[in-house]
Amino acid sequence: MKSFFINTGPYNINDISKHLIFSEKKKFDNLLVKNISNLIDAEKGDLTFLESPKYLSELSKSHASFCLLESKYNKYIDKKKIVPIFSKNPLLDFIIIAKIFYPESDNDNYEFSQNRNYENLNQYNTLIDNSVKIGNDFKVGLNTTIKKNVIIGNNVKIGSNCVISNSKIADNVIINDGTVIGKIGFGFKYINNKLNFIPHIGCVILGKNSYIGSNCTIDRGSFSNTVIGENTMLDNQVHLAHNVKIGNFCYIAGQVGIAGSTQIGNHCMIGGQAGISGHLKIGNNVQIGGGSGVLKHLEDNSKVMGYPAKSIKDFLKS
Amino acid sequence: MKSFFINTGPYNINDISKHLIFSEKKKFDNLLVKNISNLIDAEKGDLTFLESPKYLSELSKSHASFCLLESKYNKYIDKKKIVPIFSKNPLLDFIIIAKIFYPESDNDNYEFSQNRNYENLNQYNTLIDNSVKIGNDFKVGLNTTIKKNVIIGNNVKIGSNCVISNSKIADNVIINDGTVIGKIGFGFKYINNKLNFIPHIGCVILGKNSYIGSNCTIDRGSFSNTVIGENTMLDNQVHLAHNVKIGNFCYIAGQVGIAGSTQIGNHCMIGGQAGISGHLKIGNNVQIGGGSGVLKHLEDNSKVMGYPAKSIKDFLKS
Amino acid sequence: MKSFFINTGPYNINDISKHLIFSEKKKFDNLLVKNISNLIDAEKGDLTFLESPKYLSELSKSHASFCLLESKYNKYIDKKKIVPIFSKNPLLDFIIIAKIFYPESDNDNYEFSQNRNYENLNQYNTLIDNSVKIGNDFKVGLNTTIKKNVIIGNNVKIGSNCVISNSKIADNVIINDGTVIGKIGFGFKYINNKLNFIPHIGCVILGKNSYIGSNCTIDRGSFSNTVIGENTMLDNQVHLAHNVKIGNFCYIAGQVGIAGSTQIGNHCMIGGQAGISGHLKIGNNVQIGGGSGVLKHLEDNSKVMGYPAKSIKDFLKS
Numbered sequence: 042m043k044s045f046f047i048n049t050g051p052y053n054i055n056d057i058s059k060h061l062i063f064s065e066k067k068k069f070d071n072l073l074v075k076n077i078s079n080l081i082d083a084e085k086g087d088l089t090f091l092e093s094p095k096y097l098s099e100l101s102k103s104h105a106s107f108c109l110l111e112s113k114y115n116k117y118i119d120k121k122k123i124v125p126i127f128s129k130n131p132l133l134d135f136i137i138i139a140k141i142f143y144p145e146s147d148n149d150n151y152e153f154s155q156n157r158n159y160e161n162l163n164q165y166n167t168l169i170d171n172s173v174k175i176g177n178d179f180k181v182g183l184n185t186t187i188k189k190n191v192i193i194g195n196n197v198k199i200g201s202n203c204v205i206s207n208s209k210i211a212d213n214v215i216i217n218d219g220t221v222i223g224k225i226g227f228g229f230k231y232i233n234n235k236l237n238f239i240p241h242i243g244c245v246i247l248g249k250n251s252y253i254g255s256n257c258t259i260d261r262g263s264f265s266n267t268v269i270g271e272n273t274m275l276d277n278q279v280h281l282a283h284n285v286k287i288g289n290f291c292y293i294a295g296q297v298g299i300a301g302s303t304q305i306g307n308h309c310m311i312g313g314q315a316g317i318s319g320h321l322k323i324g325n326n327v328q329i330g331g332g333s334g335v336l337k338h339l340e341d342n343s344k345v346m347g348y349p350a351k352s353i354k355d356f357l358k359s
Numbered sequence: 360m361k362s363f364f365i366n367t368g369p370y371n372i373n374d375i376s377k378h379l380i381f382s383e384k385k386k387f388d389n390l391l392v393k394n395i396s397n398l399i400d401a402e403k404g405d406l407t408f409l410e411s412p413k414y415l416s417e418l419s420k421s422h423a424s425f426c427l428l429e430s431k432y433n434k435y436i437d438k439k440k441i442v443p444i445f446s447k448n449p450l451l452d453f454i455i456i457a458k459i460f461y462p463e464s465d466n467d468n469y470e471f472s473q474n475r476n477y478e479n480l481n482q483y484n485t486l487i488d489n490s491v492k493i494g495n496d497f498k499v500g501l502n503t504t505i506k507k508n509v510i511i512g513n514n515v516k517i518g519s520n521c522v523i524s525n526s527k528i529a530d531n532v533i534i535n536d537g538t539v540i541g542k543i544g545f546g547f548k549y550i551n552n553k554l555n556f557i558p559h560i561g562c563v564i565l566g567k568n569s570y571i572g573s574n575c576t577i578d579r580g581s582f583s584n585t586v587i588g589e590n591t592m593l594d595n596q597v598h599l600a601h602n603v604k605i606g607n608f609c610y611i612a613g614q615v616g617i618a619g620s621t622q623i624g625n626h627c628m629i630g631g632q633a634g635i636s637g638h639l640k641i642g643n644n645v646q647i648g649g650g651s652g653v654l655k656h657l658e659d660n661s662k663v664m665g666y667p668a669k670s671i672k673d674f675l676k677s
Numbered sequence: 678m679k680s681f682f683i684n685t686g687p688y689n690i691n692d693i694s695k696h697l698i699f700s701e702k703k704k705f706d707n708l709l710v711k712n713i714s715n716l717i718d719a720e721k722g723d724l725t726f727l728e729s730p731k732y733l734s735e736l737s738k739s740h741a742s743f744c745l746l747e748s749k750y751n752k753y754i755d756k757k758k759i760v761p762i763f764s765k766n767p768l769l770d771f772i773i774i775a776k777i778f779y780p781e782s783d784n785d786n787y788e789f790s791q792n793r794n795y796e797n798l799n800q801y802n803t804l805i806d807n808s809v810k811i812g813n814d815f816k817v818g819l820n821t822t823i824k825k826n827v828i829i830g831n832n833v834k835i836g837s838n839c840v841i842s843n844s845k846i847a848d849n850v851i852i853n854d855g856t857v858i859g860k861i862g863f864g865f866k867y868i869n870n871k872l873n874f875i876p877h878i879g880c881v882i883l884g885k886n887s888y889i890g891s892n893c894t895i896d897r898g899s900f901s902n903t904v905i906g907e908n909t910m911l912d913n914q915v916h917l918a919h920n921v922k923i924g925n926f927c928y929i930a931g932q933v934g935i936a937g938s939t940q941i942g943n944h945c946m947i948g949g950q951a952g953i954s955g956h957l958k959i960g961n962n963v964q965i966g967g968g969s970g971v972l973k974h975l976e977d978n979s980k981v982m983g984y985p986a987k988s989i990k991d992f993l994k995s
Contacts, residue, residue, distance in 0.1 A: 149853070151816040151834060166484050166502065166802050168819055180469040183486055184502045184520065184802065184820045186837050198469060200542070201504050201522045202820065204837045204854040204891075217467070218522040218539045219574070221854045221891040224836070227912040227930065229888075236886065236908070250554065252547075255522075255539040255576045256596075256855070258891045258913035258931075272554070276545040277576035278598050278616075278892075280914050280931045280949075294545070295576075295598045296616045296634075298914075298932045298949050300967065313598075313616050314634040314652075316932075316950040316968045331618065332634045332652035332666055334950075334968035348666060348968055348984060484802050484820065498787040501804055502820045502838065516787060518860070519822050519840045535785070536840040536857045537892070568872065570865075573840075573857040573894045574914075590872070594863040595894035596916050596934075612863070613894070613916045614934045614952075631916075631934050632952040632970075649936070650952045650970035650984055666984060 042082040042265070044242040045190050045207045046143040051075045051086070054107060054124070060137050062232060063130040064109065072124065074107055077135070077142050077242070079264045090128075090135040109134050133232050139240040139264070147238040149225050150188055150206065182218060191223075200255070207261045208245040217255040217277070222247075226260035226283025226301065239263050241283060248272070248289065254279060263301075270307065282319065294331065306341065315350075330356075360400040360583070362560040363508050363525045364461040369393045369404070372425060372442070378455050380550060381448040382427065390442070392425055395453070395460050395560070397582040408446075408453035427452050451550050457558040457582070465556040467542050468506055468524065500536060509541075518573070525562040525579045532565050535573040535595070540565075544578035544601025544619065557581050559601060566590070566607065572597060588625065600637070612649065624659065633668075648674075678718040678901070680878040681826050681843040682779040687711045687722070690743060690760070696773050698868060699766040700745065708760070710743055713771070713778050713878070715900045726764075726771035745770050769868050775876040775900070782876040785860050786824055786842065818854060827859075836891070843880040843897045850883050853891040853913070858883075862896035862919025862937065875899050877919060884908070884925065890915060906943065918955070930967065942977065966992075 075086035083105035091110035182201030200218035207223035228239035243262020254277035270289035288307035300319035312331025330346030393404035401423035500519030518536035525541035546557035561580020572595035588607035606625035618637035630649025648664030711722035719741035818837030836854035843859035864875035879898020890913035906925035924943035936955035948967025966982030
């Protein structure tokens, strides 16, 4: 997986496995671990982890070369491809290794290398890091900060008082005033009684023609990206947690909140103030009424409402 | 209707009707269209539209001279006053004409002509367009932007990190930090498979003694204004969509959201996190419990709670 | 109670009691009132008030020397310690006196004395009042304002576009972009048909290791402080009203709203978009499901969900 943070690897598997807390102590063959990743995005040479049996189907397709997992899932691993590392808590051990590879990723960047383009943009108080790549026809408001390595396509408009970091922004995207995109997500784990911020090596990807309202917050991904599809529109004060993935042509009204790692298909409509729990899969063409609370997966073409959200037919009956 | 955007008209009705997509092709008498407007605010010479039969009573009172409408409503038009233009989709055709009259209104303004009063205000980083009119005893925080043509009364206070555009602000108004007022509302229409942002030629009107909390978002109106009455108070993180109209002496608690075109009477109290659907009429002296979801019109003196909101008596029973 | 605002007292009780509107007219012994305070924080020489019989147990423990209260509660006062001042509306009379002691506290401060440390911090556009005390290893983003008398511990990080006032921030605190902390809370009273903003002489106290997300709003206290405990974490777009007190090791997810004067214990978890009414006591180890609306006190170890929130067992049954 490609990260905005600097990969300090590769590391010999025996060097990094020494730091693991919940894994068996064992000498592995002297192999290099190139990178860390989630199961889906892992490439050859990468280390990944199996957090729960929910993801066994992803394990079977993963291109990773190393995997932290509980020993009871040993039989699901193809040992020709993947070296298993047995751990009583694969997630916590993965966090330990993620911090070795990406020591800056459990934090946000407060430094600011140098301002760019100030004169050309003719905007007061807007600060764009020297490393930012910007396409043609860029417009930006005042008092906005665009942090290092952000990539901005053509014909993009960003309002005033925004903070943009760790983001890839496609052509024709509009981001309105006061919106914060790409900061670290909300995740903490205590390991041996010491607080750890979960590393967030992912970024935020805004698809072509997408539109983000004012005072929204979109956190970057932890071990995958936060993604907004093409032609998808977000109204004001929407909150997207880390790893949320939204398809194309979705309309998301004001004050909607979507919890971490939830995936939403294409052509969905979500009414104002609706909330969706974490780790859910919402299909295509789904309609969610304003103010609803979605606590379960939803199939394609579902129309739901209420708390907990049920089919509109059932909602109107009750 | 008076807009903050520049009216590029008048136009001959035959010149602009050529651009319509859903209307009959027809040669009209050579009359000038002075402006565009909603049914209520239209003056003699203006072109308006009938979006649905809900608004037939407004049509009968309208002072417009031209009206886009479906041919089946022909009989409701007083042809001595109004030239009918039959359209299979009056809203979409009206959008096309609105863009001709107000080509800048489907967008927000990222330009900034020149700073004003920097020295007098003695505030760092706050940028006020040269064209802004300001009364006496104005106070403003830091890193705030006030865009062109905004009108500010006497004894107004605006906090830090605000973005104010397309707004008329009466005497004694307070706007707190991080609030965004007057940007374009959330509305998109595909016409011939091409995405169109609905023009927003309206503005935001803040009545005397009104109070707006921190990190609120109040969008400007599309074909009418967004209005907050006198002595009406909004807490933090309130979201008002385009065309919302709130009366006098209302109290609206934190994180309330009101969807587009809803109208609220005087002396209403709305509890925290309540949501109100679009296009509703809420009477006077209405009380809405915190967290409620209002999906229907509410009569004067209603007291409601729950999702969907029902009378508090019924809510407590169930 | 120690306030960020300047105490203009002491005042002779006979001088200030003249301004009271709902109290009996009476000559008191010529004693000095040193300060005003709530029942709990009052010290010897302070004037306090009894708003409702709910607080009689606090009255019995108060160290105040003067107390505004309804005459029917006379018998609960220990006259050796406390001079009673009988009032038909103790809160409104207390507001009148609070404005005499703290004339600036019903307002926010728009002035900015002088910038500090600009060069050292090497951050553009960030403005820190000269009077702010800052510990070691401070990091701050861009376009942020830190107002007078704020106290910041060691190893604190504050993001971009924040506005911080009237706050005491302990070691290792992180505050993310766009967050507003310490402004006046949402409270208004009409006295003799004249609008009064309730004075807010309290501040915001952020405990050690606490974490505040982006675009949050945390108002300062009126007659007590707003407090966030140690190791307590708030996600994005959380709203805390005046006088809210949260214990240690709590996790509060995105878009949660907590109304005024509610108290929350230690080790609580509150799901996204949940709302809690004002003046409630929530115990320790309480879990509140996402989207819930809490309308009642909750005992230790409660697990609740729904609107109104009930035990998860009951919620799943219904």
